[in-house]
Amino acid sequence: MKIGNIKLRSRVFAAPMAGIMDLSMRILATEFGAGLVFTELISAEGIVRGQQRTTRYITCHPDEMPLGVQIFGKNPHTMAPAAEKAQNLGASLIDINMGCPVKKVARQGAGASLMKDPDLAKTIIAEVRRAVTIPVTVKIRAGWDESSINFVEVGKMIEDAGADAVTLHPRVATDFLSGMANWERIGELARALSIPVIGSGDIQSYSEALERLEESGAEFVMIGRAVMGKPWIFMPEWEPRTDEILSVIKRHIGLLTLQYGEVNAVPIIRRHVSYYIKAKRGAVETRRKLMEMKDINEIVRHVQEYISG
Ligand SMILES: Cc1cc2nc3c(=O)[nH]c(=O)nc-3n(C[C@H](O)[C@H](O)[C@H](O)COP(=O)(O)O)c2cc1C
CATH class of the missing domain: 3.20.20.70 (Aldolase class I)
Incomplete structure (x- = not known):
């Protein structure tokens, strides 16, 4: 290869x-x-x-x-x-x-x-x-x-x-x-x-x-x-559980925060996190609320509720 x-x-x-x-x-x-x-x-x-x-x-x-x-x-x-x-x-x-x-x-x-x-x-x-x-x-x-x-x-x-x-x-x-x-x-x-x-x-x-x-x-x-x-x-044959998806999202947010700094990263985090919110009931509303959030911890809590719910 x-x-x-x-x-x-x-x-x-x-x-x-x-x-x-x-x-x-x-x-x-x-x-x-x-x-x-x-x-x-x-x-x-x-x-x-x-x-x-x-x-x-x-x-x-x-x-x-x-x-x-x-x-x-x-x-x-x-x-x-x-x-x-x-x-x-x-x-x-x-x-x-x-x-x-x-x-x-x-x-x-x-x-x-x-x-x-x-x-x-x-x-x-x-x-x-x-x-x-x-x-x-x-x-x-x-x-x-x-x-x-x-x-x-x-x-x-x-x-x-x-x-x-x-x-x-x-x-x-x-x-x-x-x-x-x-x-x-x-x-x-x-x-x-x-x-x-x-x-x-x-x-x-x-x-x-x-x-x-x-x-x-x-x-x-x-x-x-x-x-x-x-x-x-x-990854061949890996279907992540809800908690594993959440860990990936947190890692992704961590990488974006490191790259852009806490303040500048927020709009970029909102966009990336929105990709994980799909094909589930309430996705449209969850995404809409996400787009208004200005705080990283608030974003994490919001996604956590959506994914676990
Ligand atoms: C939003 C978006 C941006 C893209 N940007 C590029 C790019 O910068 N360079 C490139 O060669 N192809 C670009 N592509 C094409 C993809 O690399 C790929 O060839 C195409 O989306 C088909 O593959 P997919 O069905 O797996 O998405 C882009 C595609 C999308 C949807």
């Missing part, structure tokens, strides 16, 4: 998710056994300019290792030094974002827009490859839209450009997250490439992750949305 020269302890990874997979979530996912965790997409321009707001995303904390730092941009001369800087800060791996469909990213020619410009994408990947010694991976979509599906062609280009693995989220960019992820496409890519393929899309549990690995022939898979409020998803 390797990508490039890094050994991985599990074939199930935590997917990059902007605004969700922050340091606290990455530490929890690592503690619960995720093989690899990723930062959210980070602007290569911001990294190169040394913008504090940007570089603080590259935490590289010892408890979140191995860590993939995901960068986005469209300029090879910015992407390469950004990758080098991330390596110097302690990244285990560089992941190039070619899948983000969000306007702010795609409109500037970065993210999923690169699916429409494989020549530029190849230059970016080759330059990043040259700039670092750690593994380089690329995360793609099936294509820009249904009329331009090109993941096999782009996957082969990525392999030729020297990348160590490709992640495929098999929706087209214009679909964002709607519909179902087509895992047949992941199987097709795995058969077409010699480097490892990482499959991403709609996995709900650890056992489903194993089924997807088996069926698709992908070497690795990642779990995204199902990690929210369930960071233990990387």
Whole structure:
């Protein structure tokens, strides 16, 4: 189980998710056994300019290792030094974002827009490859839209450009997250490439992750949305009891408090804790009350009552 020269302890990874997979979530996912965790997409321009707001995303904390730092941009001369800087800060791996469909990213020619410009994408990947010694991976979509599906062609280009693995989220960019992820496409890519393929899309549990690995022939898979409020998803066959869930929430709150300080952490804690409150009667009301709370102890008591009730 390797990508490039890094050994991985599990074939199930935590997917990059902007605004969700922050340091606290990455530490929890690592503690619960995720093989690899990723930062959210980070602007290569911001990294190169040394913008504090940007570089603080590259935490590289010892408890979140191995860590993939995901960068986005469209300029090879910015992407390469950004990758080098991330390596110097302690990244285990560089992941190039070619899948983000969000306007702010795609409109500037970065993210999923690169699916429409494989020549530029190849230059970016080759330059990043040259700039670092750690593994380089690329995360793609099936294509820009249904009329331009090109993941096999782009996957082969990525392999030729020297990348160590490709992640495929098999929706087209214009679909964002709607519909179902087509895992047949992941199987097709795995058969077409010699480097490892990482499959991403709609996995709900650890056992489903194993089924997807088996069926698709992908070497690795990642779990995204199902990690929210369930960071233990990387543990095989563990259904936590109520008291165990509460311990995880308290640990999560502790990590956020350490990271942001007691006052600044409160709104971030409210958001993260709300992910644990779902699929149960009274969830809407509990979440509404939670959003008004200004004190960490009050939040803990409130969640405790909800979970035990
Ligand atoms: C809120 C949110 C933020 C995301 N941010 C990123 C990101 O920063 N970089 C990226 O490559 N993918 C991002 N994704 C896509 C996920 O990594 C993943 O490929 C997708 O959600 C499908 O997997 P899932 O069904 O397991 O969530 C994001 C998805 C969501 C829902």
